[in-house]
Amino acid sequence: MTGAAPAPALPDGATTGRHLLILGGTGEAAALARGALARFGDSVAVTTALAVRPRNPGPIAGEVRIGGFGGAAGLADYVINHRVDRLIDATHPFAATISRAARLAAEGTGVPRLVLRRPPWRRHPLDRWIEVDSLAAAALLVGRVGQRAWLTIGAGPLAAFAPATGVRFVVRLIDPPRQQLPLRYCQVVLGRGPFSVAEERHLLRRYAIDVVVSRASGGAATEAKLIAARELGLPVIMVRRPPPEPGPAVETVEAALDWLAGPGGLPQATRMS
Numbered sequence: 001m002t003g004a005a006p007a008p009a010l011p012d013g014a015t016t017g018r019h020l021l022i023l024g025g026t027g028e029a030a031a032l033a034r035g036a037l038a039r040f041g042d043s044v045a046v047t048t049a050l051a052v053r054p055r056n057p058g059p060i061a062g063e064v065r066i067g068g069f070g071g072a073a074g075l076a077d078y079v080i081n082h083r084v085d086r087l088i089d090a091t092h093p094f095a096a097t098i099s100r101a102a103r104l105a106a107e108g109t110g111v112p113r114l115v116l117r118r119p120p121w122r123r124h125p126l127d128r129w130i131e132v133d134s135l136a137a138a139a140l141l142v143g144r145v146g147q148r149a150w151l152t153i154g155a156g157p158l159a160a161f162a163p164a165t166g167v168r169f170v171v172r173l174i175d176p177p178r179q180q181l182p183l184r185y186c187q188v189v190l191g192r193g194p195f196s197v198a199e200e201r202h203l204l205r206r207y208a209i210d211v212v213v214s215r216a217s218g219g220a221a222t223e224a225k226l227i228a229a230r231e232l233g234l235p236v237i238m239v240r241r242p243p244p245e246p247g248p249a250v251e252t253v254e255a256a257l258d259w260l261a262g263p264g265g266l267p268q269a270t271r272m273s
């Protein structure tokens with residue numbers, strides 16, 4: 001697992017040996033990179049790892065590393081070779097594979113690891129949620145609940161809904177799809193959050209949606225569709241999160257920064273008065 005790197009390397013521009021690796025792909029990860037550099041200044045080098053290069057990348061402070069590590073062993077090699085001394089898994093709540101790899105790599109190398117995961121949405125008494133454990137279960141159910149489904153799970157996992165051939169899907173994506181979507185009847189709506197309740201209400205009405213399918217991602221940017229569905233009395237098939245990896249976890253960027261500053265942690269940036 002250790003690999004034999006000739007020379008441990010910090011990211012370009014690193015001035016000290018403190019190296020924070022953030023597993024990213026979320027708004028929280030970007031905010032954490034920004035916050036860590038603001039709070040700890042030159043005493044930390046921050047690298048954010050992304051699975052793929054985003055098509056419309058927002059700014060990410062510090063270094064950015066694109067591409068998988070090659071499983072837990074590859075991530076452990078990276079941690080050792082790049083002298084990572086803090087690892088924060090700030091990936092999406094449904095990105096279970098990389099989170100597991102992060103736990104295993106941390107256990108294998110001894111690097112302190114924290115999970116930063118946004119809190120799940122709270123169910124309102126008027127919500128008509130039907131909670132299921134998987135996209136496959138949602139796909140089995142959707143045709144029994146409605147005929148026109150609003151689907152906002154990104155392009156990657158859409159294939160799970162291919163068997164639901166009796167349903168017309170309206171799929172919201174951030175970017176135009178790179179290939180034909182694997183759904184028999186579907187219409188694509190492009191949009192990047194945050195969305196307002198008024199916008200969501202308008203879209204649900206405009207496309208005559210009678211069921212919403214959502215993953216329990218949490219986060220303010222995409223919560224409006226649930227409020228709009230509640231207001232319109234629409235059922236929501238809500239896919240529960242995969243079980244979290246064991247270990248220390250926080251729900252906010254501020255709490256993650258406090259963890260970094262905790263015992264044996266990073267020194268605060270010195271400020272000139």
Ligand SMILES: NC(=O)c1ccc[n+]([C@@H]2O[C@H](COP(=O)([O-])OP(=O)(O)OC[C@H]3O[C@@H](n4cnc5c(N)ncnc54)[C@H](OP(=O)(O)O)[C@@H]3O)[C@@H](O)[C@H]2O)c1
Binds near residue numbers: 094
């Ligand atoms: N799942 C979602 O709905 C969703 C939504 C928004 C953003 N994202 C972000 O998109 C990324 C991929 O999501 P996913 O559901 O495909 O994850 P996943 O199933 O857990 O990961 C698949 C593979 O992608 C690589 N990978 C994932 N996240 C990485 C990261 N931050 N840095 C470097 N490599 C990473 C790893 O490859 P190796 O095994 O080769 O290391 C991993 O085994 C995640 O980072 C996540 O934060 C996901």
